[in-house]
Amino acid sequence: MHARRTGPLARIRQTLASMAACGLLTIGTGAQADALLHYVDDEGLESQILVRGDIVRMELNESISGTSGYMLFDATNDQLTVVDDTEQTYTPLTREVMDQQMRDMTDMVSDLRRQMEQLPPEVRQQLEEQLGIGAEGFDAEIDTRATGKQREIDDFVCDDHEVLIDGNVQSTVCVAQPDSLGLRDDDFTTLGGLMDRLYELSLSALQAGGPMASQMGASLLPRVDGIPLEVSEQDGVTTRLSGISTDELSPELFTVPDSYAERDLF
Incomplete structure (x- = not known):
């Protein structure tokens, strides 16, 4: 028996929570290089982000449904592709397609x-729960706040920051400077484009309400x-960086196999 298929938007939302840490990287400018960041949460879920040139690969493995795959982001045209x-x-998710789907869903x-x-x-409450349209949209005020506290994690010193939505703390992020980890800021220029787009989509989902808010809005995170x-x-859940590599990555990791068929968004 096959596991139930999960739609591309749900898969993005599920991976955002575990990949939230990677979405908060400082972005610099300059020459690009390959990079791999490996994170593990306290439930044992592992997640990776790989960067090569103008392309980012995010793993989208799902322990519940048993499916596996990845998302590609092309920084040259802002296109997301869920594999x-x-x-x-x-499934290609161009900016125009995603924006139109967001408007159609809101209407x-x-x-x-x-x-x-x-x-x-x-009766109305029951239907809202069944249809997933209970969440009301709102204009969220997103802030970050340095706590002034420093901690040592795996021999590295990091500074605590709080992420707030409408004044309420959503998460705490302990960040270190790239050079202290042996990494350059310019390795993450491409990754910054992806995270900007995902942040923009999550913010739009919160403002729209309904199923889009439940799928993506809960993962709204700005840069720290x-x-x-x-x-x-x-x-x-708490997620920790467990490994970093700047070794050269295979170009095949950043492509869609020729034998795969295109699938519509919904």
Whole structure:
């Protein structure tokens, strides 16, 4: 029996939580080099981000559904491509496609809410939960705040920062400077483009509400100045950097196999 297929947006949302640390890197300018960052959370879930030239690869392995794959980001055109190794398919997520899907979803949720206004409260609540449209959109105020505290993690010193949404602490990030880890800021110029796009999508999801907010908005994270050694979600999972490599990476890791078939977003 095959595991239930998971849509590309749900897979992005699931991987954002474990890859949150990588999304907070400082970005510099200059020559590019290969890089690999390996993170592990306190539930044993491992995650990797690989960078080569203008392309970033994010692992999208899912322990629950049993599927595996990865996301590619091309910094030259802001295109995301979700690759499903289990189904041997790929889904291109251009900026235009994603923005249009976001608008269509927002319009659909608004229409559904208007149609359900005349229903009894308990029936309306049940339908909202079944359809995944309960979350209301809002203009979130996102801030970061240095706590002034330093910690030592695996022989490296890092500074604690808090990530706040509307004044409430969402997570704490302990960041170290790239040179202290033997890395250069310019290795992450391409990665910065990906994280900017994912942050933008998550912010739009929060503002839109509905299923997009539940899939992506909860992973909203801005940049923090430094390379995270540890990310602790408020009353949630803690993720730590477990390895860094600047060895040359195979170009094949940053492509879609020719035998894979294209799949629509929904």
